[in-house]
Amino acid sequence: MADSPQDLQHKVAIACRILGMLGLVRESTGHVSARIPGTDEMWIRCRGGNERGLTFTGMHNVRRVDFDGKGPGLGTEHFAPHETALHGEIYRARPEVQSIVHAHPYYALMVGIADLEFLPLFGGYEPSALSIVLKGVPVFPRSITIQNKEIAAEMLKCMGDRDVLLMRGHGITVTGRSVETVLQQAVRFDRLARIMWDAAQSIPKVSPIPDEDLAAYTAPRTPRTGRETGSDWGSAEGSENWGWNYYVALLENDIGLPGD
Numbered sequence: 001m002a003d004s005p006q007d008l009q010h011k012v013a014i015a016c017r018i019l020g021m022l023g024l025v026r027e028s029t030g031h032v033s034a035r036i037p038g039t040d041e042m043w044i045r046c047r048g049g050n051e052r053g054l055t056f057t058g059m060h061n062v063r064r065v066d067f068d069g070k071g072p073g074l075g076t077e078h079f080a081p082h083e084t085a086l087h088g089e090i091y092r093a094r095p096e097v098q099s100i101v102h103a104h105p106y107y108a109l110m111v112g113i114a115d116l117e118f119l120p121l122f123g124g125y126e127p128s129a130l131s132i133v134l135k136g137v138p139v140f141p142r143s144i145t146i147q148n149k150e151i152a153a154e155m156l157k158c159m160g161d162r163d164v165l166l167m168r169g170h171g172i173t174v175t176g177r178s179v180e181t182v183l184q185q186a187v188r189f190d191r192l193a194r195i196m197w198d199a200a201q202s203i204p205k206v207s208p209i210p211d212e213d214l215a216a217y218t219a220p221r222t223p224r225t226g227r228e229t230g231s232d233w234g235s236a237e238g239s240e241n242w243g244w245n246y247y248v249a250l251l252e253n254d255i256g257l258p259g260d
């Protein structure tokens with residue numbers, strides 16, 4: 001069953017808290033948004049009001065605005081983030097995208113600074129993260145924030161139809177077909193960046209896994225259950241939300257679910 005607008009708003013607030021709990025965002029950097037189906041509007045984590053940072057996002061921080069960050073849903077105490085164009089222009093250009101995470105996580109920063117390549121260093125450890133590597137990680141070379149439509153268009157051109165983008169000297173942008181999938185993919189992408197960074201620091205020479213093992217992850221899969229399709233390894237296109245449920249449970253046991 002499709003989410004109601006209020007369900008979506010709640011999920012955006014939860015996703016912000018999870019990103020904070022896991023260290024992908026700090027203080028009031030980063031934002032999560034969700035397209036409101038059938039409209040040219042989105043829920044987006046705004047600024048202002050009783051601002052306490054992403055980790056302590058409340059429902060009031062997530063406002064309903066149009067793709068330019070305007071509209072009566074903004075209210076008088078909040079304002080759309082200055083990188084609203086990043087969200088709005090992706091929704092305009094890519095109708096399949098239903099939710100977006102933009103964050104400034106540490107390991108993505110370091111991988112970008114060091115110009116490290118995302119290599120297939122593991123297989124069975126986390127096939128869905130390997131899937132990100134095999135599809136290729138586009139790197140946006142500009143380190144400025146996405147404050148207008150012109151720079152957003154440049155970013156979109158670089159990202160193409162991929163669901164992850166490394167923004168050198170800045171952060172990451174991740175897209176998905178739901179808040180649940182985009183949150184999981186952002187966490188996975190962050191974990192992948194950490195593996196690339198740690199491997200580069202600790203090993204004199206890192207080696208990709210053998211081609212014959214890689215082939216096991218690029219060949220079409222025989223679905224075992226109705227949840228699996230084609231050669232995708234449960235990444236952003238998978239339909240299960242086990243990772244989301246896990247992180248929500250962690251959140252409930254840690255800083256708690258968002259209030260008003």
Ligand SMILES: [Zn+2]
Nearest residue numbers: 083145170171
């Ligand atoms: Zn940013």
